[in-house]
Amino acid sequence: MRSVPHTTPRFGAMTGFVLSVAAVAALCLAFALSCPARSPYRIGYNPGALVSVEAKNRLAAVYERAGLPVEFVPMPEKRSLYLAAEGALDGDAGRVAGLESRFPAMVRVNVKLMDFxxxxxxxxxxxxxxxxxxxxxxxxxxxxxxxxxxxxxxxxxxxxxxxxxxxxxxxxxxxxxxxxxxxxxxxxxxxxxxxxxxxxxxxxxxxxxxREPFYHYLHRNNADIVPRLEKALRELHAEEHWRELDGN
Missing domain, CATH: 3.40.190.10 (Periplasmic binding protein-like II)
Structure with a gap:
């Protein structure tokens, strides 16, 4: 009688593989849950200037679209700029172009918020x-x-x-x-x-x-989020999210 070679069923190997994948996924989830969420980006604005308030209101929608947490800090206009340039704030709500020539630590989000x-x-x-x-x-x-x-x-x-x-x-x-x-x-x-x-x-x-375009500025430490904010701004403008007059 011819002997039949013995083969090990593959079910056990597949089960082990599935369990390994599940274990890795569980470890990744546990690691993600153990890491604290990123604290909100702190952005200065001047509550006494309507253009700054409008910039703040628009940025709230921009950060939400980009999936980024944000906190707006009311303060005088010059203080907001200087603190952002020092890195004590993450950015300033809005300025006309050219700010980076005087404050090289500031990075422009190069899609306009609106016209001033x-x-x-x-x-x-x-x-x-x-x-x-x-x-x-x-x-x-x-x-x-x-x-x-x-x-x-x-x-x-x-x-x-x-x-x-x-x-x-x-x-x-x-x-x-x-x-x-x-x-x-x-x-x-x-x-x-x-x-x-x-x-x-x-x-x-x-x-x-x-008449000048108004831009959002960030400290250079936050330059990594600029592409996400620019993408969000382009989308919101394309959707006519804000009712545009002939500028602001």
């Missing part, structure tokens, strides 16, 4: 003033808010009456103490809408005085 727009305002009865044009400010008394850098640049060293609120600014215009106002369009529109009876006689000149 500045405009000129006069009394509606000023028939002698048509649209805004370069050079028209030379013979006028000009007012603005403290901290508006682009207004200082436009004035080129000439006197600029500066105050701390839109109410004070528009009151000076109504009282004839200044001839024209330079300020953020979004801030002016909000102030006028809040007091239509009082400020209804104020009109914006066209074209805009200033």
């Amino acid at each position: 727009c500045g405009a000129a305002y006069v009394l509606a009865g000023r028939d002698d003033v048509g649209g805004y044009r370069e050079g028209m400010l030379k013979g006028m008394k000009v007012g603005s808010l403290y901290g508006i850098v682009w207004a200082d640049k436009i004035m080129k060293g000439r006197f600029l009456e500066q105050v701390t609120s839109y109410d004070a600014l528009f009151s000076m215009l109504l009282e004839g103490r200044i001839d024209i106002v330079l300020c953020s369009r979004s801030g002016a529109e909000k102030a006028i809408a809040a007091h239509p009876g009082r400020y209804g006689g104020i009109r914006q000149l066209e074209p805009l005085v200033y």
Whole structure:
């Protein structure tokens, strides 16, 4: 009689392999659970500046889309920038381009959050003033808010009456103490809408005085998340997530 060679069933080997894979998966899961979640990225913003608040609001959606935790820290504008540049904060909510030339530790998320727009305002009865044009400010008394850098640049060293609120600014215009106002369009529109009876006689000149894209900046230690944030921003813009006017 011919002998039949004995073979070991493969079931036991396969069972061992499956158990090994399951054990490795369990170890990986246990390791992941044992590691603490990444603490939120701390981003500074200025609660007193509408453009900074809008940047913060948009970034909340951007970080959520990117799957990144974030915490927004209210503070004065300059303090936010300096702390971010030192690495004490992870980033600053929004700035115009070029910040990295003065603060090399800062990295730009190179997809704009929005456009930052500045405009000129006069009394509606000023028939002698048509649209805004370069050079028209030379013979006028000009007012603005403290901290508006682009207004200082436009004035080129000439006197600029500066105050701390839109109410004070528009009151000076109504009282004839200044001839024209330079300020953020979004801030002016909000102030006028809040007091239509009082400020209804104020009109914006066209074209805009200033328009620049506004970007999110991070400390270079967080450069690894820039691609994720840029991808999230592109997606949200493509979806028209934010209602865009002609800038902000």
